[in-house]
Amino acid sequence: MKHRFAIAAVICLFGLNTTRSDDSYRVQAVKGPYFLCDERVTEDRWLSERFIVPLQKHSDEPLIVKEHEWEGSGPYLNGSVLHDPEASLYRMWYSVWNSHNYFNKLPFSYNVCYAESDDGIHWRKPALGVFKGEPNPKNNCIRLGTDKTQAIDVCINPRPDKYPGQFLAIHNQKGGVFASTSENGKTFTFLDETPEIAYHSDTHNNFAYDEVRDRWLLFCRPRAYAGDHKRRVSMQTSSDLKNWTHERTILVPTETEPPEFYGMTVFRRGDLFWGIIKVYDRGPGFMHGEIAWSSDGEHWNQIPTHPVFLERGPSGSWDHGMVITADEPVVVENEMRFYYSGAKASHHETRNQHAIGLATAQRDRLVGLRPSGDKSGYVLTRPFPRQQDDDLTVNAIISKNNGVLRAELRDDGNHVLEGFALEDCDAVTTSGYAKRITWKGRILGKAPLSEVRIRFELTSAQLFTFDIAKPVSN
Structure with missing residues (x-):
């Protein structure tokens, strides 16, 4: 129809x-x-x-776990999962953190790796050979950034008449948040040598394309905040991925919530923006997901009782401490696949091990x-x-x-x-x-x-x- x-x-x-x-x-x-x-x-x-219809976890076990030394604390989804119809492939870009490089102030303490799958369940990590910063050149790290690639959001280019490449991405790099383009999803080049946002937004910044109004919305952290931390959600817009409005804080926890939002991943269904808020309780260091929706990307709605959309796993499970979703679900017929990363321990644990799992929803039954x-x-x-x-x-x-x-x-x-x-x-x-x-x-x-x-x-x-x-x- x-x-x-x-x-x-x-x-x-x-x-x-x-x-x-x-x-x-x-x-x-x-x-x-x-x-x-x-x-x-x-x-x-x-x-x-x-x-709210809570997400249903696909399995008690993750789909992707650490296999290589360069994956540091393990794969986590400050990243994206897409189905590429041209290649008939599921593509994933996930983040890794190297504690040795981080604490010794060495390059690429943060990096992004690539995986692919034929069915979205069984994944392989191809040796790309494009990133030269690891002792083993046969790694699956993408080539992007000069000193780090911290988190990434990748989308299939919705306007090839306006922007180059099959894929567009935003990511953290020294100096701020940059936009990049790629033909193959493995090597990226900056759209501009200067950052789109010239400040450090220490979260999974992500963008969403509004196809009705031909504009981009970027969700990040604000520069201005009232308390001792800036774990809030702000938004800014652009018509060309270069010139952005000033960021404005759009989500602040209410009196009935833990006091911090670690970030929010945003996607489109119908003419609504949907967001999965990373609700962070700094005391125990736990994080879960709640769903919100918006007509314009600026004014957001939630059910006042704040039901959990993506819950943490039970005590002792691989995702007991934290759960965070990729930037958008992959829709397969009447199933929406929400890929997410989990950590066994809380955000306070620097030796935390991460992995990537799958939770699902029935189509548009959110x-x-x-x-x-x-x-x-x-x-x-x-x-x-x-x-x-x-x-x-x-x-x-x-x-x-x-x-x-x-x-x-x-x-x-x-x-x-x-x-x-x-x-x-x-x-x-x-x-x-x-x-x-x-x-x-x-x-x-x-x-x-x-x-x-x-x-x-x-x-x-x-x-x-x-x-x-x-x-x-x-």
Whole structure:
């Protein structure tokens, strides 16, 4: 099915008939899937609640462990994992830390290594032979940086007409945060000889491309902070990867959280930015992941109870002390793969051993809505324009024990459209990622008005997204 929401139409859709005070900084959702946790999409909910679906760990054991002397304290994912469709390969760039070089102030105390896989589960570390700073030239270190390469974020170049190379990257190097390009993912060259950000941001800085607005968002640490440490999250933007706005702090822990955010990795799904916050408790030195979402990359939302999205392992496990995710998940059909690194001990332990594992989510089932009690729950969308052949689908989990999802169409004045009431809806009674919603066989495009709202009814059901599409012609 192909998406049919025109940008101009959707801007008209969500830009009208709203008096919310946050309109000045909320952008309008212009592409699906449309997440029900997005307040640009939903107007109201009743007897329903948002909830987080925690990641499920693939195994009790890591996928990648230390094998070579140059891997120092072991592989950790201040890095990236991508699926390269041109090469039919999974590619991984992971970080390593050499304590001897670090404490003796020698070059490349931090470096980045490369691994690849055919299936994303079984990984190999090819001898690249491009980094000359190790006694063994047959290492899997990439070539980048002059004295260190501390953390990296790699993406497939989204604008080859504008930037060189198949891959683009940002990374820490002496003097600040630099942008680089690569044709093969193994040797990188600076886009500029001067840093994009001329200060040290000691975390996994990462960037996300906003394809709707053709801009880059860079998430790093701020220079200005109120306390004795700067473990906060700041953001700045650029239209060309060269000229950046001044960073602004966008995430500060609330009164109910540990006092430090070590960083945040950010990715796109639909027209939302999703972030996995590295929540750091300095006392014991532990770190776990919490999920947040944003319409513009600056103003972020979380469930107030701060449920854990990626949890630490049990005592004695390889990932008991800390867990941190790569910059974005790899989507494989209906599975989202979140590669992450874990450490057995806390952040305080300099001899900590790191490794890399895998946790998964079902496609786009990150934050959903469900009934808050035993009664049915309801959610009402904002008005949107419908076209003649529009087909409504939902990503939902329906309980096998009498679960039902229904929908009705209303006008902007909240009147039910004749023939499209809850009683007319062909009830959805099974789970699916794209379950069609019809009314006695009629699709959304047959509604009598050109602008409608959707009111969903959830009975022992969980709703994550909806989408508007046209059937594919045979």
